[in-house]
Amino acid sequence: MKIINALIVDGTGAQPRSGEVIVEGESITAVEPPGTVPPDAADVIDAGGRVVCPGFIDAHSHADNAPVLAEDDLSKISQGVTTEIVGNCGSSLAPIRAGDDASFAQGPGRLFGIEPGGWHSSAEWFAAIDAAGSVTNVCPLVGHGTLRQAVIGPTAAVPTEDDLAAMGDLLDEALAAGAFGLSTGLIYPPGRYADTAEVIALARRLPADRVYASHIRNESAGLLDAIDEAVRIGREAGCRVQVSHLKAAGRANWGLVEPALERLDAARASGLPVTQDQYPYIASSTGLTSSLSGWLLDAGPAEALRRLRDPDALERLRAEADPNYDRIMISSTRSHAYEGRRIPELADELGLDPLQTVVRILLEEELHVTTVLFTMSEDDVATVLRSPYTAIGSDGLPPGLGGTPHPRLYGTFPRVLGEYVRRRKIIDLAEAVRRMTSLPAAIFGVPGRGTLARGAVADLVCLDPDVVDHEGSYSDPDVPPVGIGWVMQRGRVVIKDGVWGGSRHGLRLTPA
Ligand SMILES: [Zn+2]
Incomplete structure (x- = not known):
């Protein structure tokens, strides 16, 4: 196949250039x-002068469950994403201890809204992904919260030496089976109950080229201490560090991203491979329980429900x-009640105060509630995006x-390309594409992808x-992107003008 009349943006940060791309096989x-x-060549795609670039790599996805859903998840491929890094924020769908499926589903698995079934070890889970197929390529991390659940359960218990060794063994198994690294979610139970030494002990098991990706312990007033902790973990464990979705939440903390980036720059200058990712919005999104004090869940979800009464x-x-x-909007609940509405409005309707309203919803939905939180500043979003070490991740x-x-x-x-490149000119097109392609490929060790060059896989x-x-918009989010002409995976066009070809053509990848 020959792609002619292309404006090539090759993912390295080089400026766009006109050219032709020859694809043979994959x-x-x-x-x-x-x-x-030649003008009479067969099997030609005319790009019409539009940009042709490497398929995007979503540096921070939670679509771990997509392969085992009956419906094809088109949310990422429609954007041009051909590879997703999953297993983030401490939550992966394996390993699960035999007999622990129900507790897992209510604990670290609650995020995914599915009943696990048929797998326990990381190798079994990866085989389930391979068997089900996936729309995008999948690069799985193993979650520390999931490891903790598998060994010591959902509580704030301190691991014994044996527990720590058992968690480490499960991490080793996951790495041997093809995990790209370790993630933590140090605000989420049960990962939040770990001290720094516990995380270092586990991260030491990572080979130097595998990544430790962290939803750090604090993204508001304690942001800088949390950055320091992530850097310390990388230094003492001798591994690469990825700070997930860097932000400063809460008006009083706006601007803290600048000293945070300075600390990351200093760590890099001293030799630590540390980078970060970001999504281009001023609102975050997480479980409603995260809006309440951390001790609520320190004895597990069942006790949390009792405490709420x-x-x-x-x-x-x-x-x-x-x-x-008023900054909290309910985005999804198990019963689908309350969705799309803000807490004060629901409080008025229910005749309750806001805290009572939150508690009522958590009890009715047995904690299965996600939210959108309007907490960040546009200036901070732009500041983080300007750092050349910021990859793009959806955190969807x-x-x-x-x-x-x-x-x-x-x-x-x-949105990065429309709002932050074209309209606001925060970074240019070639740089934005680099942050979506070769940068995350280098961070996570994604094989064969991330640049448009001879020998690369034809994900375009x-x-x-x-x-x-x-x-x-926040009230009407599920609309298709505009301006994406086609998406190719391994030499095959899978989406053209927004129309999906209908077969899962992604692969579970293993580290380069
Ligand atoms: Zn997170």
């Missing part, structure tokens, strides 16, 4: 100047609660939860840089 075999392909516990939650309920919550998910699930990559996107955008 690989790029040549990148040529314009006019090389206990007047004394409620008084303690009230004393510690963040009063900014798992597909299939329904409701009104954060629009990042459907629009992260087109054709897009119109003057049009590409996502017009989804």
